Amino acid sequence: MINQIENPDITSVYTLQLASTTNSITLLENFIDELSIKFGFSDLLYANVLTCLSEAVVNGIVHGNRQSPEKKVYINLEVIKEEQLVFTITDEGDGFNLNSLPNSAATENLTGRGVFLINKLADQCIFNSKGNELELHFKI
Secondary structure (H helix, E strand, O other), X not given: OOEEEEEOOEEEEEEEEEEOXXXXXXXXXXXXXXXXXXXXXXXXXXXXXXXXXXXXXXXXXXXXXXXXXXXXXXXXXXXXXXXXXXXXXXXXXXXXXXXXXXXXXXXXOOOOHXXXXXXXXXXXXXXXXXXXXXXXXXXX
16 A cells, blocks of 8 residues: 655655565555556666565565564655655664675675665665665656
Protein backbone atom coordinates (compact mmCIF):
# COMPACT_ATOMS: atom_id res chain seq x y z
CA MET A 1 0.00 0.00 0.00
CA ILE A 2 1.37 3.41 -0.98
CA ASN A 3 0.80 6.34 1.34
CA GLN A 4 0.99 9.73 -0.36
CA ILE A 5 1.81 12.87 1.60
CA GLU A 6 1.36 16.33 0.09
CA ASN A 7 4.26 18.80 0.33
CA PRO A 8 4.26 22.10 -1.60
CA ASP A 9 8.05 22.02 -2.16
CA ILE A 10 7.97 18.55 -3.66
CA THR A 11 5.63 17.11 -6.28
CA SER A 12 4.82 14.00 -4.19
CA VAL A 13 6.01 12.01 -1.20
CA TYR A 14 5.28 8.30 -0.82
CA THR A 15 6.03 5.92 2.04
CA LEU A 16 6.09 2.15 2.35
CA GLN A 17 6.83 0.02 5.42
CA LEU A 18 7.86 -3.60 4.94
CA ALA A 19 8.18 -6.41 7.48
CA SER A 20 11.60 -8.06 7.40
CA THR A 21 10.45 -11.16 5.53
CA THR A 22 11.16 -12.24 1.97
CA ASN A 23 7.42 -12.02 1.22
CA SER A 24 7.81 -8.24 1.43
CA ILE A 25 9.66 -8.23 -1.91
CA THR A 26 6.31 -8.77 -3.67
CA LEU A 27 4.92 -5.65 -1.97
CA LEU A 28 8.01 -3.73 -3.06
CA GLU A 29 7.57 -4.88 -6.67
CA ASN A 30 3.91 -3.80 -6.60
CA PHE A 31 4.97 -0.41 -5.19
CA ILE A 32 7.47 0.07 -8.03
CA ASP A 33 4.92 -1.07 -10.63
CA GLU A 34 2.42 1.53 -9.36
CA LEU A 35 5.06 4.26 -9.45
CA SER A 36 6.14 3.25 -12.94
CA ILE A 37 2.60 3.56 -14.24
CA LYS A 38 1.96 6.85 -12.43
CA PHE A 39 5.18 8.54 -13.61
CA GLY A 40 5.70 6.78 -16.96
CA PHE A 41 9.09 5.20 -16.25
CA SER A 42 11.12 4.22 -19.28
CA ASP A 43 12.07 0.53 -19.46
CA LEU A 44 15.62 1.41 -18.38
CA LEU A 45 14.49 3.51 -15.41
CA TYR A 46 12.06 0.77 -14.34
CA ALA A 47 14.81 -1.88 -14.48
CA ASN A 48 17.28 0.31 -12.57
CA VAL A 49 14.80 1.28 -9.85
CA LEU A 50 13.58 -2.31 -9.47
CA THR A 51 17.13 -3.70 -9.25
CA CYS A 52 18.42 -1.05 -6.84
CA LEU A 53 15.44 -1.09 -4.50
CA SER A 54 15.28 -4.88 -4.49
CA GLU A 55 18.96 -5.10 -3.58
CA ALA A 56 18.66 -2.42 -0.91
CA VAL A 57 15.53 -3.92 0.66
CA VAL A 58 16.90 -7.48 0.63
CA ASN A 59 20.09 -6.20 2.27
CA GLY A 60 17.99 -4.40 4.88
CA ILE A 61 15.87 -7.48 5.55
CA VAL A 62 18.65 -10.05 5.60
CA HIS A 63 21.75 -8.23 6.81
CA GLY A 64 20.31 -5.23 8.64
CA ASN A 65 17.25 -6.62 10.38
CA ARG A 66 18.40 -10.25 10.32
CA GLN A 67 14.96 -11.32 8.99
CA SER A 68 13.30 -10.35 12.25
CA PRO A 69 9.64 -9.89 11.17
CA GLU A 70 8.94 -7.36 13.91
CA LYS A 71 11.59 -5.06 12.45
CA LYS A 72 10.73 -2.93 9.45
CA VAL A 73 12.39 -1.62 6.34
CA TYR A 74 11.12 1.87 5.53
CA ILE A 75 11.02 3.31 2.02
CA ASN A 76 10.33 6.97 1.44
CA LEU A 77 10.14 8.51 -2.00
CA GLU A 78 10.22 12.18 -2.85
CA VAL A 79 9.29 13.00 -6.43
CA ILE A 80 10.80 16.37 -7.20
CA LYS A 81 8.95 18.31 -9.91
CA GLU A 82 8.27 15.00 -11.69
CA GLU A 83 11.92 15.14 -12.84
CA GLN A 84 13.75 13.30 -10.09
CA LEU A 85 13.06 10.39 -7.75
CA VAL A 86 14.78 10.37 -4.35
CA PHE A 87 14.32 7.09 -2.48
CA THR A 88 15.43 6.67 1.13
CA ILE A 89 15.65 3.06 2.36
CA THR A 90 16.18 2.55 6.09
CA ASP A 91 16.39 -0.61 8.18
CA GLU A 92 16.37 -1.02 11.95
CA GLY A 93 19.69 -2.85 12.09
CA ASP A 94 23.06 -1.81 13.48
CA GLY A 95 24.37 -0.76 10.07
CA PHE A 96 27.68 -1.59 8.42
CA ASN A 97 30.90 0.04 7.35
CA LEU A 98 30.79 0.59 3.60
CA ASN A 99 34.59 0.67 3.48
CA SER A 100 34.81 -2.82 4.99
CA LEU A 101 33.13 -4.51 2.02
CA PRO A 102 35.54 -6.69 0.06
CA ASN A 103 36.32 -5.92 -3.57
CA SER A 104 33.12 -7.13 -5.28
CA ALA A 105 34.86 -7.25 -8.67
CA ALA A 106 37.06 -10.12 -7.47
CA THR A 107 35.52 -13.43 -8.57
CA GLU A 108 36.04 -15.01 -5.14
CA ASN A 109 33.95 -12.32 -3.41
CA LEU A 110 30.19 -12.59 -3.50
CA THR A 111 29.67 -10.07 -0.68
CA GLY A 112 29.07 -6.48 -1.68
CA ARG A 113 27.91 -7.06 -5.23
CA GLY A 114 24.47 -5.64 -4.51
CA VAL A 115 26.07 -2.42 -3.26
CA PHE A 116 28.29 -2.40 -6.36
CA LEU A 117 25.21 -2.72 -8.62
CA ILE A 118 23.33 -0.02 -6.77
CA ASN A 119 26.27 2.37 -7.18
CA LYS A 120 26.39 1.66 -10.92
CA LEU A 121 22.65 1.87 -11.67
CA ALA A 122 21.47 4.81 -9.56
CA ASP A 123 22.31 8.38 -10.63
CA GLN A 124 23.46 9.04 -7.06
CA CYS A 125 23.87 6.77 -4.05
CA ILE A 126 24.46 8.07 -0.50
CA PHE A 127 24.87 5.90 2.62
CA ASN A 128 24.47 7.42 6.07
CA SER A 129 27.43 7.13 8.45
CA LYS A 130 25.80 4.34 10.47
CA GLY A 131 25.22 2.24 7.34
CA ASN A 132 21.54 1.50 7.87
CA GLU A 133 20.14 4.12 5.50
CA LEU A 134 20.61 4.60 1.79
CA GLU A 135 19.47 7.48 -0.41
CA LEU A 136 19.09 6.77 -4.13
CA HIS A 137 18.54 9.38 -6.82
CA PHE A 138 17.15 8.72 -10.30
CA LYS A 139 16.29 11.17 -13.08
CA ILE A 140 12.88 10.56 -14.60
